[in-house]
Amino acid sequence: MSASFSERLLGALNAFFEGVVRFLPGLLAALLILVIGTVVGWLVKVVVRRTLAVARFDHFCDSSGISQVLNKADIRATPSKLMGSLFFWLVFLSFLMAGLSALEVEVIKRLISEFFLYLPRILAAFAILLVGFLLGNFVSRAALLASVNANMPSPRLIAGVVKFLIAILAFAMALEQLEIAKSIVIAAFIISFGAVMLGLAIAFGLGGRDVAKTVLERQLKDLDQPRDRDGFSHI
Amino acid sequence: MDEPLLPPSLAQELSEIGPVDILVGIPSFNNARTIGHVVRAVQAGFAKYFPDQRTLLLNSDGGSTDATQEVVRTTSLADFGTVLAAHPIHGVHRIVTPYHGVPGKGSALRTVFAAAKAVTASACAVVDADLRSITPEWLDLLISPVLRQGFDFVAPLYRRHKYDGTITNSIVYPLTRALYGKRVRQPIGGDFGFSGTLASNFLEHNAWHSDVARFGIDIWMTTTAITSGSRVCQSFLGAKIHDVKDPGVDLSAMLTQVVSSVFTLMENHEPLWRSVRDSEAVPLFGFEHTVGLEPIRVDVGRMLGVFRSGARDLSAIWERILAPETFASVQGLTRAGDDRFRFPADLWVQVIYDFAVAHHKPAMNRDHLLRSLTPLYLGRTASFINETADADAEQVEDVIEGTCQEFESLKAYLVERWNGLQGGES
The missing domain is CATH 1.10.287 (Helix Hairpins)
Incomplete structure (x- = not known):
């Protein structure tokens, strides 16, 4: 009976540690992907902001009335900064999804593929x-x-x-x-x-x-x- | 790919005619009512003043659906003796041709310039097809300064009703004079004389797909002549009486096309106008005299209705164009009653300069920007009518001269705002 209990305990612990060992690389990979995503997102944000500044995007938004709408909505950031942030979050979200898929969880994988399709x-x-x-x-x-x-x-x-x-x-x-x-x-x-x-x-x-x-x-x-x-x- | 300047059939006709000394162009579009008179005046002018020259009358038509082209082909002066002239030695060649390009007077004149180049004309003139007051003397006055005095460009000087030509009097003349320093009183008069060399020079510019192709052509010709260093003069032609320019075009479109051309030219010639300080008169030919003109009705109430509607409904647009103090002053004008309404000249000049600066670096679509000028222009026009209700021609001219001086004295304001804009760009 006790042998059976210890076997079961060890078996459960083994299974748990095996699960952890199987899951850890995926988790580490997900974390690494998130870090890379943050860095890439930040770089994209900087590039987008500078490109839009050169293209006088804020001036265009002033003349087309977009800035006024943003002001009315109490959004104080300039349109070019806003676009930079939007691109950051788009990149970050994409990397987040890629990171989650590295966890190899079936439900999450399905949700991710639906997200990318949508x-x-x-x-x-x-x-x-x-x-x-x-x-x-x-x-x-x-x-x-x-x-x-x-x-x-x-x-x-x-x-x-x-x-x-x-x-x-x-x-x-x-x-x-x-x-x-x-x-x-x-x-x-x-x-x-x-x-x-x-x-x-x-x-x-x-x-x-x-x-x-x-x-x-x-x-x-x-x-x-x-x-x-x-x-x-x-x- | 650009269309050829001359339609093949026209090129063929011109080569058959060969070289001519004088070419007169008449741009037209549905002018059957008046063009016969213009053609007769040109024929008589050729016979009376240039009987030994080879002459060509070219009608550049925009696809008239009335009998304009037929009238030009069939009209002729029955008896040259009535104008104290003999039949011209070489006869008068006559061509009726459609023009290519954007529909408008500018495209019609482009064909005239190209024809002048093809026939190596020494002197040319263009006269509007809607004129009722043209006489044979106009030909002498527009052509002789070129042919016999060595001038390159002859602008017209008319005696007009005191309310006629308000776009000229309140914007184009004072602004052109302040910018380029030449007092050409009718820079968009429509009837000009010019040398064949200048006609070829006109063709070299690439402005034929802009407002220059439409109502902007007159100010473009005058400005190009002045800024190219050509010898410019004026000829007094007497009264100018003509049909409405184009019944299909509303005031706002006309004003937009003319002002857009003036402002675009301002940008092209910025280094030149920045260096100009004062203005000078240009030589004048012809014998000045007064003429009686028909009384005309004016509806000041309607003009002020549009102005007040603009002040109420376009304030958000004006606020983005005008300097804050100018905007506040304009809004303050709406309180006066119709009879007491005044739009001060200095405020008007600031409005025009603010629009010029806004057009240079537009904070909105340029067409919208210029269309928002219409109510302000009508306000200024209503004020001018109130101010000169009892004035005679000479007194009205004094009022216009006062406006011109305001434009010149406030030029520093224009330069300052223009510079401010450039500082903001960096």
Whole structure:
């Protein structure tokens, strides 16, 4: 009985130490990969920041309105520093995943492969949101300027609606890319987009009938003018 | 690959004509109503002032859908005796041709320059197709200074309604004068004389895909002539009465194209304008006289409506372009009523200089930047109309002269801000 107990104890200890011995190299390898990942991530961060500084990325963000959005969100870091940090974490996460896979744990390995399969979708969604944001800013500013210069009523409202529609479109595309509740997102987009357009049509057609009439009359009158709208030649 | 400067059919026609002494170009687009008068004036001018010269009239058309081309082909002066002239010895060659490139006056004139080079013209002139007040004398006044006095470039000097040409009066003339030191009163007048050599010089520049190809061509020609050291003069042509420039183009687009060209030229010629301190008059030909001009209606209320809308809705954009004190002063203007509204000249000059600096290193898309100038321009124009409501032509000219002097005296402000920008870049 006692022999059996000691055998079992030794067997368990052996199994434990064998497990530890089997696991240790993997753990050490994982730690080493993490250290390398930290160093590589840091190097990438420095390179990205310096490259963006040379490319005047912060200036571009100032002019495109990205900096203002960051300020509103109380993010004080400059856009180039932010991008550097983003790249650091991307590299670090990749190395972390590689380190975890070195542990040879089946569940973790499966999660890691799913993460790497999903990563391109995250990046694509991020790119879509960024492009949507830049496009929305650009087009809404163009609409604002055109409305002011044409002496149209409520230029800010017009610009806001344009920006909102582009933001909705970009957001829906990003969610579709991430495959989050795909059918619900598409349905919600169609419903909300349709509702906005219908609302505008009703508002302009019924509520703003007189405004529409005035605007159209003014446009038609301008077409009939033989001279410049102001009665003299500006040029 | 660039398209050839001259369409093959035009090159063929020009080679058949051979060398000419004088070439007059008429750029056109849907000008059937007025171009017949312009063609007759040019024919009469050739017959009366250059009867023994070989002459060519070239209509460079932008694909008119009305009868413009037909009118040019068929119009002729029935009786030269009515203008006290005999038939020209060599006759008047006449060509109607489409132009290549970006649609606009600049591309049309590029074809004229290329034709002038092909026929080795000694003197050239270009006149707008929408003119109602052109007379045969205009040909003499635009061509003779080149042909007989050795000048390279002849700018027009008109008698215009006091409110006509406000982009010229409030921006282009004072700014060009302050920058390059030559008092060319109508730098974007549209009707110019120039030598064949200068026409070839124009062709060597690579600016034909920018706003120069459109409304920017006039200021580009004038600035290029001044900065290349050409001999520049002015000719007094009398009244300028013409149809609306291009009914399809709105004020904002027109202003953007012209100002964009002026600011781009500023960048190209920075070393030159930095060294210029004062301005000097250029020689003037022609007999100055006053002319009666039709009264015109003005809508100051609409202009101020756009200005106030700009101050309210574009403040975030203006704040990024204007210096803080300039921005605050502009915002302060909105409180005045329509009749009492004034946009001081010194503040206006600072606005233009701030826009020039912002255009140099844009903090936003350049087209957006320049389009945000429209409400400010209309505010300044409304102020000018209020200020000169009871003024005669001479008094109006004094007001414009005052604006020019502000531009010159505040040039140090421009240089300082321009330098500040360069310091910030390093």
